[in-house]
Amino acid sequence: MTMNIKAHFPAFETGLVSELEEKADLISVPAGEPLLKTGQNIRSTMLITKGLVKVYREDEEGNEFFMYYLNPGDACALSMICATKQETSGIMAKAVMDTEVIKIPLQYMDEWMTRYKTWYYFVLETYRSRFEELLTTIDHIAFRNMDERLVFYLKRHQKSLNSNIIPLAFTEIAQELNSSREVISRLMKKLSDKGMVKLHRSHIEIIDLN
Numbered sequence: 012m013t014m015n016i017k018a019h020f021p022a023f024e025t026g027l028v029s030e031l032e033e034k035a036d037l038i039s040v041p042a043g044e045p046l047l048k049t050g051q052n053i054r055s056t057m058l059i060t061k062g063l064v065k066v067y068r069e070d071e072e073g074n075e076f077f078m079y080y081l082n083p084g085d086a087c088a089l090s091m092i093c094a095t096k097q098e099t100s101g102i103m104a105k106a107v108m109d110t111e112v113i114k115i116p117l118q119y120m121d122e123w124m125t126r127y128k129t130w131y132y133f134v135l136e137t138y139r140s141r142f143e144e145l146l147t148t149i150d151h152i153a154f155r156n157m158d159e160r161l162v163f164y165l166k167r168h169q170k171s172l173n174s175n176i177i178p179l180a181f182t183e184i185a186q187e188l189n190s191s192r193e194v195i196s197r198l199m200k201k202l203s204d205k206g207m208v209k210l211h212r213s214h215i216e217i218i219d220l221n
Contacts, residue, residue, distance in 0.1 A: 014113060019060050019084045020133070027127040035115045040106040047104035053093040055114045059085050062110025063171065067187070069103050077164070077187035078102065079144050080171035088141040091120065091134060158198050160188055162220050165208070175217040 014037050016028050023031070037060070040046055046057065049069060064081040066089070081087060081104075089102050095117070123130040151163050164184065168177050185195040199215070202208045209216040 063107040
């Protein structure tokens with residue numbers, strides 16, 4: 012494995028790239044394996060270089076609330092915040108497919124904020140983009156009905172996966188939208204009848220959600 016930092020983070024200056032190669036670790040995470048667990052002590056942050064990471068909250072009963080995906084070129088904003096404040100994780104993060112991440116120890120993350128402008132602006136942009144994404148999610152939960160939330164949910168997965176094939180079961184969708192399988196099944200049937208999606212045994216095929 013090679014970090015190939017410039018391919019995913021082209022704005023990083025040469026000095027920062029050199030320090031990343033010297034002081035950070037590149038790790039491989041198989042599909043389905045966790046990267047972060049609720050209550051875990053965080054002493055590093057991570058940059059995604061390959062694969063896809065799902066970030067979500069989990070309640071005491073194991074119900075999940077989907078927050079967002081991390082794609083190659085992204086960083087985990089919440090791990091940055093928790094690491095800086097030396098707090099435990101309040102989220103879960105799991106590799107959706109085979110994934111590679113660069114793990115950066117806390118002390119270097121802090122040092123680079125003052126040493127490298129590109130790192131400083133990258134961290135700020137990471138915070139901003141995740142905050143805006145969470146606001147959008149909250150707006151849909153608070154002000155939209157379930158059929159609108161379902162379409163929004165499918166669009167987010169389509170964009171993050173860069174594919175019209177969404178490999179999700181109705182049960183998983185219901186869990187992440189805090190609904191029931193019966194409700195999701197009924198709404199998906201409506202979308203199918205309108206020609207917006209095709210329903211398959213192992214996946215959902217998006218035709219046109221606009």
